[in-house]
């Protein structure tokens with residue numbers, strides 16, 4: 457819907473509080489795809505009609521068929537992207553991409569091979585990177601940059617709301633060009649990005665309860681809409697988990713659900729403000745047949761220097777703090793989500 461106030465909303469789906477994605481179309485006539493809007497990367501890819509029959513993850517998702525689109529332009533340059541876990545390989549194509557009703561002629565990747573892990577668990581088809589151009593593979597101009605150059609947005613910002621329980625509707629909302637006051641209260645607190653070109657800020661510490669326990673000398677925090685959890689250096693996270701009495705098993709850190717209400721808040725010191733997560737923000741409570749399972753939504757992840765060591769604040773942080781990504785001023789704003 458091209459409402460004329462220069463802000464464009466896209467409703468998001470929330471799958472189990474761990475996967476948030478929204479619908480875009482590619483091609484003429486429109487071929488629909490669900491994509492994660494990911495501030496931690498800057499390329500658009502979707503599965504390709506020509507993906508290999510051995511790629512199970514490709515076959516269980518919507519696939520782009522260039523032969524059915526009269527606005528398709530061939531490119532053919534190779535493409536590959538590596539995530540913390542999982543990789544995607546394919547080739548570049550160009551076609552009309554519609555995001556929130558805004559059309560852009562976009563170079564994107566047709567994925568011909570998707571690693572089974574983790575993409576067989578993906579409820580979405582592809583990824584639409586909302587990062588800066590300098591992190592885009594093959595030097596491709598990202599979608600949001602193509603939209604900004606059309607001068608249709610009220611402000612050169614985008615904002616993200618992630619709901620906290622899957623039954624809530626909508627599961628979330630991406631706004632291009634502004635913010636949605638329906639999903640936050642109070643004022644925004646802004647902080648400059650650590651360097652122009654990455655959606656990351658300088659963090660001044662991580663406290664557990666009242667005690668500053670990590671990052672006391674300062675560290676980097678990536679604000680990442682494409683991450684399900686919060687990650688930190690493995691040694692810090694294991695120290696944090698010990699404080700919480702959490703045990704690591706094959707699918708993450710678990711606590712006894714009976715102890716959840718006694719757990720301390722975890723506070724992130726960003727831009728002169730303290731952003732606390734209480735136990736209901738960072739515990740994923742799943743009622744299963746063999747009893748309730750309480751997972752702590754923090755993961756250890758050691759990112760090698762020079763990028764790391766870093767903390768990544770993902771969906772469970774954004775669900776508590778409505779986030780505005782400001783490309784005009786290279787800053788990030790947080791407000792309390794409703």
Ligand SMILES: COCCCC[C@@](O)(c1ccccc1-c1ccccc1)[C@@H]1CCCN(C(=O)[C@H]2C[C@@H](N)[C@@H](O)C2)C1
Pocket residue numbers: 474475476477492494495496497539540541542574575576577578579583680681682683684771
């Ligand atoms: C909020 O919604 C998040 C979507 C889920 C992300 C994710 O949990 C996932 C789960 C199941 C299937 C696929 C993917 C997934 C995999 C790759 C890209 C996008 C989604 C990712 C699992 C691997 C680690 N991780 C990232 O590196 C992420 C980090 C991020 N910046 C991306 O670039 C890759 C998160």
